[in-house]
Amino acid sequence: MPEKTYLQALNEALRQEMERDEKVFIMGEDVGQFGGCFGVTQGLFEKFGEERVRDTPITESVIVGCAAGAAASGLRPVAELMFVDFIGVAMDQLFNQAAKMRFMFGGKATVPMTLRMPQGAGIGAAAQHSQSLEAWFMHIPGLKVVIPSTPYDAKGLLISAIRDDSPTVFLEHKMLYGVSGEVPDEAYAIELGKADVKREGSDVTIVATSLMVHTALAAAEKLKADGIEAEVVDPRCLNPLDKYTIIESIKKTNALVIAHEAVQYAGPGAEIAAMAAEEALDYLDAPIKRVGAPFCPVPFSPPLEKAYIPDADDIVAAVKSIR
Amino acid sequence: MTPDKKTLVHMYETMNKIRMFEKKLQDFFAAGEIPGFVHLYLGEEAVATGACSALTDKDKITSTHRGHGHLLAKGGDLKLMMAEIFGRKTGYCLGKGGSMHIADLDLGILGANGIVGGGGPLATGAAFASKYSKADTVTVCFFGDGASNQGTTQESLNLASAWKLPLVFVNENNGYGISCPQCKSMAVTDIADRAAAYDMPGVVVDGNDVLAVFEAVSEAVKRARNGEGPSLIECKTYRWRGHFEGDACTYRCQEELDEWMGKDPIPRFEAKLVESGAVSKKEAAAIQDRIAKEIEEAVTFAKQSPFPDPSELLDNVYA
Structure with a gap:
């Protein structure tokens, strides 16, 4: 089985899901030509174009809310915040809007959005760029919380997160991006909620x-x-x-x-x-x-x-x- | 753009529907028959009616905590709305949402919203989805003067403009963010002036003139459909009731309320309709009677409907 890094595995998952489903698009800070702050979206702008790989202003509320609104309107957005620490700015759109829409509306809304956010310490990024905030998201009914540790899991879980019909928070650790492991070339899904x-x-x-x-x-x-x-x-x-x-x-x-x-x-x-x-x-x-x-x-x-x-x-x- | 007779009659029906619906809720709330709290739209009927009359069934809206008017104007069902507000299982949201969270995605209603400024980002998403899917639909984002100060609103105006989204921001400026008058919460007189910062048209209209609202929104919708991007329309209006039912309204004077009640949008519109011959006085009365009956039917439906069963509590947390 080919060896790939955690970062390459994530990139491959995004590419394969975008090839499979035209409703999947990427939006976030510097995800376009720049390829993402850590490089996860590299090459996708060139492959899929700016309609599907969309740079946004550095305004996290509207990144998260636009993804939620687009998801409720039939698309399957994968939004990225550059660091999980920035979710504080956008928390209302995540926990009051995206997470609750389906319940509040009596099951009539489906919000199939994935929100990717790198977290974790280890690169000297200090107090506002290094946190691990998974407990915040666990506490919110309506959100799924995915936190992969290996390249194999990263790919299979991201594919599942994108295909899932509930809003899903996908937490990547920035110290894992360079870690290598065996990752199949073909697309595969790992069931969410299986240890x-x-x-x-x-x-x-x-x-x-x-x-x-x-x-x-x-x-x-x-x-x-x-x-x-x-x-x-x-x-x-x-x-x-x-x-x-x-x-x-x-x-x-x-x-x-x-x-x-x-x-x-x-x-x-x-x-x-x-x-x-x-x-x-x-x-x-x-x-x-x-x-x-x-x-x-x-x-x-x-x-x-x-x-x-x-x-x-x-x-x-x-x-x-x-x- | 002059609406045809059918549209004019529909506008008149809608405004009356909102008025009678809200008055009914006012009474039921006072009688303690409605759980939670309600924010009534009385006095602002021309805004929702004028704006939604410029939309097709496929176009979308995001609404606010004061949302009943928007939902009814976009085609919301009286019975399902009434039942939801009464907390019944037969309501739009199966009793899970209540007054501030009514939605009907089939009618393009992406929900009322309990958070001031909460709808703007969602509206950009709906508008982006239209553009991405080449669906030729437009989204209207209703928001108040209070919400106009929120960061989410500014972020949404900016993104909509940068991405040239088919989005119309309809600001309902009723002069007060809860108790705080506009002059204390912002330095501008016209919220529409803020459009210039985002390089989009900003228009001020008399929010108690349904035809003025219709005309301005129609123009903005046309622009949005042509791919020319978003607009901001400020509708100056006034809420007759407090921020919520039970609000003692100590922050404003009777003279001010009287002045605005003198500008009641419904008789103003009715006079125009009668004068132009679009509707006779008799027809107007018949419309009012019919709507009053529909509302009574909705009340009966709501009151006779069962409450949700506690076994339904955990339904629809996840898809």
């Missing part, structure tokens, strides 16, 4: 998302040296959340650690931990542990940023505190 076990193990379940999947896998190798076999479960979607796969893993390992880059306090791990406590407590023989960012904005200076982002040692320490 993937990235590593099998018997002693502890580590539920990790996005970049933290890779960190958890590195932690698992360290733990292996100490005789602890960790199972790494990547939910891939936070809404819908694949409770079944997580609980099945807990039944096997009887211990749960959750790792994400978002701020730990009221982060996505809180929901996963609560779910496990409510539905799988009988299978747990140790307290649930969470690994997330500390409760502060993302700092700029490299040593501070490094201290902010959870690393493999943090995950190892969390596991060892219960195993």
Whole structure:
């Protein structure tokens, strides 16, 4: 199977969906000739032209709202915000408009839009360009939240997000764009809401998302040296959340650690931990542990940023505190 | 552009329909029969009627929190609207939306909206979809003087102009953003002046003159259909009631209200119709009787309809 980067996998998904369905178009900041801030839309402007790959003004409310209005009018927009941090400007159009339209209108509206947003720290972009905000979107009924960790998942999940009839927030990690992995050339869809076990193990379940999947896998190798076999479960979607796969893993390992880059306090791990406590407590023989960012904005200076982002040692320490 | 007789009669019917519908709601709200709250359109009937009369069934609108007039003028069904406002299962939104969220996508109504300035970006999307699909449809975005200050509105005006979208921004300037008078919330006298910043036509019309609204919107619609891009039409009008039912209106004086009630758009239009011979006094009375009856039927339908069952709560969160 050919090797591709996460970025190439996303680009291929966009290209193939645009070839398949004329209703799919791209809009966002610098997505045209410039090819997107991180290069995800490179070559698409040349292939599909400016009608279908549309540069917008730097006005996030109308990017999100225009996508929602176009989606409710029969198109299938893929909108991009340059950084997830900019969603604050456009939040009303996402959470009060796009997410609620179908429900408020008694099922009469369909809003098949995808909103792609890079998130995450690691490039020295500081407090307003580095956040992980998935918990915000998880809290909004009506939105689906997709958060891929590998090139293979990125392509299959983006294709599913575009084909899905509900508004979908698609969160890419900017430190993953250069990561390579096997990706089939043909188009394929990965069902939204299906977790993937990235590593099998018997002693502890580590539920990790996005970049933290890779960190958890590195932690698992360290733990292996100490005789602890960790199972790494990547939910891939936070809404819908694949409770079944997580609980099945807990039944096997009887211990749960959750790792994400978002701020730990009221982060996505809180929901996963609560779910496990409510539905799988009988299978747990140790307290649930969470690994997330500390409760502060993302700092700029490299040593501070490094201290902010959870690393493999943090995950190892969390596991060892219960195993 | 002079409308034909059929259009004139339809306008007269529509204005009366909105007036009687809203008065009925005023009474029911006072009697505690309507849940939540309502924002009535009384006094502004000429704006929605004039604007929507310039549209075809396939054209689209986005509406506001004060949306009943827009929805009725775009062809909204009296029974389904009344039932929705009463929170019944038979309403437009199965009782899920209420007064501020009524939509009928088949009629091109992309929804009333509970957020001031919320509709502008959605309207750009609807207009873009028309352009992208070469559908030859136009979108009208209704918004108030308060919404005209919102960033979303400015972003939408800008995008619509930059992309030459088939979009007509119809501003209903009723002088107050809730309690705050226009002079305290913006430095301009005419909201239409802001069109110049986006290189689009900006027109001020008497919002209590249905024919003036119709004419200005028709011109803008024609321009939009010709691919010449958006326009901004400011309709100066006044709401007879408070921002919401129950608003004590301490921020404005009786003289001001009396002055505007003297400019009631319905008798003004009726006088013109009778004078021109388009409608006789007798015909006008017959139209009013018929609409009053239709509204009574809608009330009966709404009141006799069941409430939604709690088992329906989670329906339609996702597609």
